[in-house]
Amino acid sequence: MPVTRTAPGIVRVEREAMTLSQRAYLPQILGGMLRTFRHFLRNLFNMKGLPTISYPEVKRVYSERFRGRHILTTREDGTTRCVACYMCSTACPAECITIEAGEDQRTREKFPVRYDIDLLRCIFCGYCVDACPEDAIYMTRDYEMSIDTRARAVVGLRDLVVPPDFPVEPMGWRPYYGKMDKRGTAGGTGIGQPIREAPYKEEMPIPNPDVYRGA
Amino acid sequence: MSTLTRFSAIPYTGPAPTNRNPYVPADVATIDARGAEIAARAGVALEQETGLDLPAFIVAKEAIVPTLRALRDHTEFQFDLPLDLFGVDYPGREQRFDVVYQLYSVKNNERIRLKVRVGETESVPTSVDVYRAFDWFEREVFDMYGVRFEGHPNLRRILTHEMFQGHALRKDYDPAQRWLLSEQGVAKLKPKIDPRFEVEHSDFERVTLNLGPSHPAMHGTLRCAVTLEGETIVGADQEIGYLHRCFEKMSETHTYQQVIPFTDRLNYCSAVINNVGYCMTVEKLLGVAAPERAQHVRLMLSEFYRIADHIVCIGTNLVDLGALTNFWYLFQPREEIIALAESCSGARLLPTYLRIGGLAVDVPADFLSNSQRIVNMLPKYIDEVEALVMKNRIFRDRTEGVGAITKEDALNFGFTGPCLRAAGVPFDVRKASPYLGYETYDWDVPYAEGGDTYARFLVRFEEMRQSIRILQQAIDRGLPSGPVIVDNPYVALPPKEKVYNEMESLIYHFKLIMHGIQPPVGEAYFQVEGGNGEVGFYIVSDGTKNPYRVRVRPPCFPIFEAYGHMIMGQTIPDAIATLGSLNIIAGELDH
Numbered sequence A: 001m002p003v004t005r006t007a008p009g010i011v012r013v014e015r016e017a018m019t020l021s022q023r024a025y026l027p028q029i030l031g032g033m034l035r036t037f038r039h040f041l042r043n044l045f046n047m048k049g050l051p052t053i054s055y056p057e058v059k060r061v062y063s064e065r066f067r068g069r070h071i072l073t074t075r076e077d078g079t080t081r082c083v084a085c086y087m088c089s090t091a092c093p094a095e096c097i098t099i100e101a102g103e104d105q106r107t108r109e110k111f112p113v114r115y116d117i118d119l120l121r122c123i124f125c126g127y128c129v130d131a132c133p134e135d136a137i138y139m140t141r142d143y144e145m146s147i148d149t150r151a152r153a154v155v156g157l158r159d160l161v162v163p164p165d166f167p168v169e170p171m172g173w174r175p176y177y178g179k180m181d182k183r184g185t186a187g188g189t190g191i192g193q194p195i196r197e198a199p200y201k202e203e204m205p206i207p208n209p210d211v212y213r214g215a
Numbered sequence B: 001m002s003t004l005t006r007f008s009a010i011p012y013t014g015p016a017p018t019n020r021n022p023y024v025p026a027d028v029a030t031i032d033a034r035g036a037e038i039a040a041r042a043g044v045a046l047e048q049e050t051g052l053d054l055p056a057f058i059v060a061k062e063a064i065v066p067t068l069r070a071l072r073d074h075t076e077f078q079f080d081l082p083l084d085l086f087g088v089d090y091p092g093r094e095q096r097f098d099v100v101y102q103l104y105s106v107k108n109n110e111r112i113r114l115k116v117r118v119g120e121t122e123s124v125p126t127s128v129d130v131y132r133a134f135d136w137f138e139r140e141v142f143d144m145y146g147v148r149f150e151g152h153p154n155l156r157r158i159l160t161h162e163m164f165q166g167h168a169l170r171k172d173y174d175p176a177q178r179w180l181l182s183e184q185g186v187a188k189l190k191p192k193i194d195p196r197f198e199v200e201h202s203d204f205e206r207v208t209l210n211l212g213p214s215h216p217a218m219h220g221t222l223r224c225a226v227t228l229e230g231e232t233i234v235g236a237d238q239e240i241g242y243l244h245r246c247f248e249k250m251s252e253t254h255t256y257q258q259v260i261p262f263t264d265r266l267n268y269c270s271a272v273i274n275n276v277g278y279c280m281t282v283e284k285l286l287g288v289a290a291p292e293r294a295q296h297v298r299l300m301l302s303e304f305y306r307i308a309d310h311i312v313c314i315g316t317n318l319v320d321l322g323a324l325t326n327f328w329y330l331f332q333p334r335e336e337i338i339a340l341a342e343s344c345s346g347a348r349l350l351p352t353y354l355r356i357g358g359l360a361v362d363v364p365a366d367f368l369s370n371s372q373r374i375v376n377m378l379p380k381y382i383d384e385v386e387a388l389v390m391k392n393r394i395f396r397d398r399t400e401g402v403g404a405i406t407k408e409d410a411l412n413f414g415f416t417g418p419c420l421r422a423a424g425v426p427f428d429v430r431k432a433s434p435y436l437g438y439e440t441y442d443w444d445v446p447y448a449e450g451g452d453t454y455a456r457f458l459v460r461f462e463e464m465r466q467s468i469r470i471l472q473q474a475i476d477r478g479l480p481s482g483p484v485i486v487d488n489p490y491v492a493l494p495p496k497e498k499v500y501n502e503m504e505s506l507i508y509h510f511k512l513i514m515h516g517i518q519p520p521v522g523e524a525y526f527q528v529e530g531g532n533g534e535v536g537f538y539i540v541s542d543g544t545k546n547p548y549r550v551r552v553r554p555p556c557f558p559i560f561e562a563y564g565h566m567i568m569g570q571t572i573p574d575a576i577a578t579l580g581s582l583n584i585i586a587g588e589l590d591h
């Protein structure tokens, strides 16, 4: 729509009077139909360029910062990195982390005997990851968290702790060291976006895939 | 500093202060001088309160209505836009409540703050006759603090349920209390009949129809009860609060940093803009400024989210009008914008990307190239949808002259943003009081005449084009180098590698997580241009880690208040068309 400058930095958007063909209604409607039909044909003969994704057969790959379900990382010797310092639960705005600390009799190290995250309360803000001074909690790119009971939304140590050799690379939100030069994957729905076929490939592990199936 | 002890009532139990000098704005001398000037020439008695970030005055409660009227009608000052009215509670003070009025003058581009002090048993005369916007604002203060407004036509709870007990924002209200609320205690909504239709002049029986709260055409959980005479709406009453999530009370029990994710959820269509508003208010209190690189990214994401917000508004409004195709067309670029935000922050709709003092992490390496790609694709979609609808006869017949509001009414109802600009007032916070460097960009504020639904479409389409202009310039300038968050361990977490390896950083990290950011004692207001109007945050700090009071000025609150006025005398389909064009976001409306 045409604009008129009425003052520096201010423009007025004008209403155009309808032309005869617009008033006559039919030519414009046909024009609109034609436009829509062009889209239809283009999509019909170019299925690859479609902006939609056939989830769940095909899945979006989110960026390396995606804030999905959490994991607790492990040291080489197999103990969890978490030292039950309560920093994450203090920083959590949703108050959804419950920790109980225990003491390792041998090393005198503190460690969590209970570490529960209520995923229904969690707002996936990533503050717990930012708060952890021990590199112990990461967020994954796992975004499929459907459950059938409320109790199952509370994930504990058994679901969260991953083995020491768990690959960190395809992970989501985690503490970044120094300069960030990782590329994001702002693919959107456009053509050439990063998508992958389901099921998950080998190099895309998800921690404890059976968490949401059994009790 | 005035003789009034502003914060003496607040017990301070936090850790030893780090910077406990009260907050003093940088240009306090100019503000106070202007305040003195207004006080001298306003023609009413105003007791000035100095040392604040706006010219502020204390008004006796008996004098508030004449004062407001004098300020509104003053030929020189002309405070014609009521921005906000809210309460603050200082228990222990003899008159424990502050009722705060914030006004804006379009003519002079300035803001003032008026405070009225009331005790628990006292009441304030209502100012609904001066500013119609204050009808709902006064109800909110009554709901939250129990302050009564004498002469108010409809003083009942607005955000909480009728069976709710107590007043939630009072300091002595325990947020852990739970009330059993049921349908029984709810009074039936009886829409007030517009004076024009007082006498029945048709054979039709009048019926009351509920639109919402769960109705596909009511965006979010809005409810409007209308009385129909035949097909004409002769009375309307809106009910809100279905999505009330205690944002303000919750902020008081969380640290400054923890409030950021909550602000995301106010206007969830343009979450980053809320983040910017909140973070910049706290930064104002702290006296820090985000590094240039962070500011640049904040500006770019704000503009992207503004476009996304307008896309949602235009798209859903067209769905309501029966034009579904445009919704699909427009949502593709929106998806790209949200994917861009996800590549920066890790979350799509509610990015929580900002931190006080800067950004959570630096943008990814391909941020600018992705932005350029989106900026290149956007005009095609905007042009296409505009071509499809704006010259379409059906669309024009359904929107032109529908839901119109005059310039004067729009101001009096406290409109801001695209809805005010569509009524012919070119007020945009980005131009009026630029932040993030908006003044250095070449762009225009679009406005339109008429104030109807069609005008709102005109303004939104043009605003998206202006945002694209800003974005193109921002991309051409490139990202400034440097850090993305201030290097101040009292504000921002130290970098992780330092936390893992250095004792001092680890201590700062612990301190900041456990004791939070502690801004100096004081109060500050800061406003940004949101997707649907001025988003302002008013924060009172008592020097502890939790904000003493966070007030958000939700732009759609006064706009939805005027909705009943706008649809009077029209039909239901017109009402639906109007509602969509107002862009009411329930998350923000009900805070």
Ligand code: SF4
Pocket (backbone or CB within 6 Å): A088, A091, A092, A093, A094, A095, A096, A097, A117, A121, A122, A123, A124, A125, A126, A127, A128, A129
């Ligand atoms: S992501 Fe946020 S809400 Fe969820 S557990 Fe972590 S801190 Fe809490």
Ligand code: SF4
Pocket (backbone or CB within 6 Å): A081, A082, A083, A084, A085, A086, A087, A088, A089, A099, A131, A132, A133, A134, A135, A136, A137
């Ligand atoms: S996960 Fe990290 S922050 Fe949370 S208790 Fe364990 S060590 Fe502390």
